[in-house]
Amino acid sequence: WKRFLQVTGGITLLTVASGVTLYYVAQKDRTPGPQLPHDPTKKTLVILGSGWGATSLLNSLDTIDYNVIVISPKNYFLFTPLLPSVAVGTLSPRSILQPTRYVTRHKKRQVTVIEASATDVDPITKTVTFADTSEIQGLVSTTTIPYDYLIFAVGAEVQTFNIPGVREHACFMKELEDAEKMQRRFLDCLESAAFPGQTVDEIKRLLHMVVVGGGPTGIELSGELHDFLEQDLRSWYPELAEHVRISLVEALPSVLPSFSKQLIDYTESTFKEAKIDILTKTMVKEVRDKSVVLQLPDKSIAEVPCGLVVWAAGNTLRKVTRDLMAKFPDVQTNRRGIAVDECLRMLGSNGTIFALGDCTATSYAPTAQVASQQGAYLARVLAQIAKKDELELRLKELQVSTEPEAKEEREHIEKRLVKLEKLRPFKYSHQGSLAYIGSERAIADLPFFNGNLAMGGVATFLFWRSAYLSTLFSMRNRILVATDWLYVKLFGRDVSHYI
Ligand code: FAD
Ligand code: NAI
Known part of the structure; x- marks a missing residue:
């Protein structure tokens, strides 16, 4: 009896402890705290998509560095590997969805989430035009916003080969x-x-x-x-x-x-x-x-x-991807998707557009594994770029100063900038x-x-x-x-x- 009571007591204690921990973690998740507002001195990072690439990037990104705007026709992330299970009712649909706001509301700085489809990217003016394509629309349903950096992660659509029916x-x-x-x-x-x-x-x-x-x-x-x-x-x-x-x-x-x-x-x-x-x-x-x-x-x-x-x-490829590629006719000629360099910068975009996942043409298969690793990698790259941008700004301020300390700081920054210039290439594991x-x-x-x-x-x-x-x-x-x-x-x- 003593042994039995010890075992059942232990199990009960463990169950209660796990229940309390679960409750505590869930409550913390449900009640995100206040966030810093957008900062006009920071650069604007626009992310197109809320799939594997975009969500993995959002998860790892330090939003202190940027004013982040996410635009996607779905306000959620879909865990595609388990989609066939939903089709036969093994899983219910909501089990494999993660609302994008559940991710963004936990970031340090506010992230704007917009449920809309990007319809056009203008790399010259550095703007994105998007439209609310959902069933219900307000008085404004299409608009254009500027970006400093654009993350293009719109995935792909189903290939029909124009086969009739x-x-x-x-x-x-x-x-x-x-x-x-x-x-x-x-x-x-x-x-x-x-x-x-x-x-x-x-x-x-x-x-x-x-x-x-x-x-x-x-x-x-x-x-x-x-x-x-x-x-x-x-x-x-x-x-x-x-x-x-x-x-x-x-x-x-x-x-x-x-x-x-x-x-x-x-x-x-x-x-x-x-x-x-x-x-x-x-x-x-x-x-x-x-x-x-x-x-x-x-x-x-x-x-x-x-x-x-x-x-x-x-x-x-989606239409928005083909249209964007058509704006760089000399370098974007791969019919499989956007050509990017080893750091996922879209060729021809001068380092202002990054593309990842199924919309790109790389040596990797179009899989969730690749897109999510690329997303996590881009978060590191963007942190480095933010640091570089910040130092360049400081350097500009120092350029007008005649103080002797300014010269010293300038030299120090210039050295750091040389190091930050070089980005580590993406490596898929x-x-x-x-x-x-x-x-x-x-x-x-x-x-x-x-x-x-x-x-x-x-x-x-x-x-x-x-x-x-x-x-x-x-x-x-x-x-x-x-x-x-x-x-x-x-x-x-x-x-x-x-x-
Ligand atoms: P997606 O995850 O497709 O995300 C694209 C995002 O862009 C979506 O949020 C979409 O709403 C948004 N979007 C679309 N149009 C626009 C627009 N105009 N403007 C703004 N946003 C837009 N891979 C694996 O590695 N393992 C698996 O087991 C696996 N199983 C799969 C099962 C199924 C049924 C399917 C269909 C795919 C599976 N894959 C799997 C492949 C994997 O899902 C894709 O490779 C992965 O989703 C690619 O990520 P992505 O971010 O490029 O695109
Ligand atoms: P897929 O491109 O891998 O396969 C499509 C198949 O359809 C091809 O084999 C093709 O020959 C065939 N096909 C095309 N047209 C046809 C026609 N008219 N008649 C008959 N057959 C035709 O596409 P899938 O399965 O959707 O996968 C897309 C990507 O997502 C792949 O990279 C895949 O690796 C990844 N994925 C990975 C999964 C996993 O790892 N478990 C699960 C699902 C997708």
Whole structure:
């Protein structure tokens, strides 16, 4: 008994202590203190975007150095790696969002957050024009502001290759609305298939889900769809579950070209077990209301009936990015994106525009890992530039002084300026690639002692979960995501067709 009481007492004490700490941390987070106002002597730093690159920069940036303005059509950061989980209801949408103001309100100096889309950047006048593109607008919905430094982190949009019918009939998997739209359509397909008197052919059509693109997005989404089917739909739609079919269409000879061969084989065999059809060397030529038109490996054309098409065929540049590049026609000629130097300065911009993430053309893959490391790096670069700007200002003041101490200080500043002139180049450190493939299995290509460690399976799935849980930007998100996982384990996914 004594031992039992000791153990339970210890556990209770630990639980209470963790609860109190959690409460204290959460309260501190919820009630940010006063901030310094914008300082007219500081330079204006305008950040376009609130995604991986921009948010990582904001997290690390010392806002004492600048008057910071963030402009983005979304007033939140979206944790994209877990977006496919939202599409099938494993996670609720708000669990993977972090309002940008939750970051900026904790900075030392005020940061202005504007929910708007940048429509034009003028590098000559150093101004940005932006517009409120949301549903509700006030009397003023477009304006132009000046910047001293511009951080261009607007990401990319979905590549459709202008294939007919994609925009009209397919769902994307890029934004939160895409995941919600896909979930709504998927559940609609199920309910329409359950409508009395539906023919077997029509049921099969409605329940045929086609995912286009065998990159990580398409693979993860197919895996999540499979889990939804096996873990939930079989219970709630027993008469329909047998008819659900998932096809993954990929134009290249194999899926996941960026992963090692061993993991590609493992994914293919897992999909085979899960009865997900992988159609490689097959290209979608058109998306119609109730079908997809495929070009098969033998170049013949087939029209395949389906209820839902999810388009995950890669990235392309946004209009605002193309327009900005067009202003530097001599140096911005890379069709993949903005060309930057080793310090992420946009070529041609004279060091006033920095670009990072998916809107740039670098030797790195367009991933969250790259964008977030670039954001953290830029925060360090901007701190150095602020120091340099401050010293240059002081030097100007000293130039008019005839005091002997002024000469000494001038020499000291000039020496420091030489050091500050040189910026350390950005260096990417690859932490490995991870992807969820369904059936509670994941794959991981990890750098290991100058080599590569390829892992796949249930243990990797647990590693995948813990890696993403720790990568989430806030404790609030971690708790929400962990709670959602527990909820789904206990009660399953919700099949209400309400959104
Ligand atoms: P984003 O994060 O896309 O941010 C762009 C920001 O710019 C957004 O806030 C957007 O609202 C804003 N914006 C858009 N237009 C304008 C405008 N006109 N003016 C101002 N702001 C604008 N990468 C990984 O490394 N690991 C993963 O597991 C992973 N999983 C992914 C899963 C999915 C489903 C997707 C779609 C991508 C995934 N990625 C992953 C890739 C990763 O999300 C991107 O590489 C990353 O988001 C790029 O960061 P970014 O800052 O360049 O762009
Ligand atoms: P992707 O560019 O990696 O893959 C798109 C695929 O679609 C390509 O393989 C392409 O051949 C195929 N495709 C294009 N047009 C087609 C057509 N008409 N018919 C059939 N197939 C067609 O795009 P994805 O998966 O959206 O990834 C974008 C970026 O985000 C990548 O850099 C990726 O590494 C990263 N990402 C990383 C994840 C992870 O690490 N877990 C998860 C999701 C994305």
